[in-house]
Amino acid sequence: MMHEVAVRSSDQDGVTVVELEGEITSVTSAALQERILPLIGRSRTTLIDLSQVPYISSAGLRTLLLVHRRALREQTRTILVGLSEEVRFVMSSTGFLGFFDIRDKAACDPGALRE
Amino acid sequence: MQLNALCLPATLASLDEIACYVLDLAGQAGLPDEPSYRLRLAADELATNVVMHGYRESPGELRIVGGMDEDTVWIRMEDDAPRFDPGANRVPPQTQLPLAQRTIGGLGIHLALTSLDDFSHSYADDHNSSTLVIRRHDHDDRPDDRCGDDPTPK
Numbered sequence: 584m585m586h587e588v589a590v591r592s593s594d595q596d597g598v599t600v601v602e603l604e605g606e607i608t609s610v611t612s613a614a615l616q617e618r619i620l621p622l623i624g625r626s627r628t629t630l631i632d633l634s635q636v637p638y639i640s641s642a643g644l645r646t647l648l649l650v651h652r653r654a655l656r657e658q659t660r661t662i663l664v665g666l667s668e669e670v671r672f673v674m675s676s677t678g679f680l681g682f683f684d685i686r687d688k689a690a691c692d693p694g695a696l697r698e
Numbered sequence: 699m700q701l702n703a704l705c706l707p708a709t710l711a712s713l714d715e716i717a718c719y720v721l722d723l724a725g726q727a728g729l730p731d732e733p734s735y736r737l738r739l740a741a742d743e744l745a746t747n748v749v750m751h752g753y754r755e756s757p758g759e760l761r762i763v764g765g766m767d768e769d770t771v772w773i774r775m776e777d778d779a780p781r782f783d784p785g786a787n788r789v790p791p792q793t794q795l796p797l798a799q800r801t802i803g804g805l806g807i808h809l810a811l812t813s814l815d816d817f818s819h820s821y822a823d824d825h826n827s828s829t830l831v832i833r834r835h836d837h838d839d840r841p842d843d844r845c846g847d848d849p850t851p852k
Contacts, residue, residue: 586714641746644802648800676809682796
């Protein structure tokens with residue numbers, strides 16, 4: 584199993600696209616937080632692609648909570664795409680799902696998200 | 699049928715080995731992806747809790763054994779940390795509060811117990827023993843009572 588989550592970011596049409604790859608666990612979440620939090624607020628919209636995240640535990644929820652708080656502070660919006668059914672289950676059973684803008688990856692073109 | 703037991707140092711570095719053990723067991727039992735995920739998640743959360751809060755990151759041991767019978771796949775986890783019954787310490791998520799105002803503690807235990815079809819805990823001879831159970835069949839007719847909020851995307 585991978586011991587860190589790869590983070591790739593790019594700015595496209597005024598949207599910061601952040602692609603994550605790997606399992607978000609109590610082992611990997613601290614390093615992920617250090618890398619992802621500074622990306623929140625770089626653009627008005629952050630699109631986080633979770634399609635290569637096959638596993639998330641409560642440590643991953645903590646990371647998402649910190650992302651959410653940072654986005655509120657920076658007055659930016661966060662969109663999540665590419666959630667697997669399992670990741671949805673983890674977010675849903677803890678009451679996280681309704682607080683994020685969750686969209687289908689295929690229907691999410693950064694150019695169309697620009698405000 | 700049961701697998702050979704694992705005896706691991708109670709550290710976060712052991713969690714990967716626990717995950718491999720659980721997924722191997724789930725594979726041998728022929729569990730579909732979704733219940734395999736739930737079993738791994740529960741074992742991961744409860745083991746993490748023992749490491750972080752049971753032993754408080756001081757040296758200790760985690761003993762794991764898993765097996766299956768006709769109807770269930772099960773994992774038994776033992777530790778020598780102070781007595782702690784996850785079932786008696788389950789705190790539901792504060793779904794009435796905006797996300798930004800919530801405390802994050804306790805979500806792991808809630809997730810673990812929500813994921814399992816059955817859970818029991820006992821304490822004897824200075825050992826905690828937790829048994830995690832997933833049913834092998836009837837995954838299609840589970841009551842949909844585990845969702846904490848509306849799964850419909852905004």
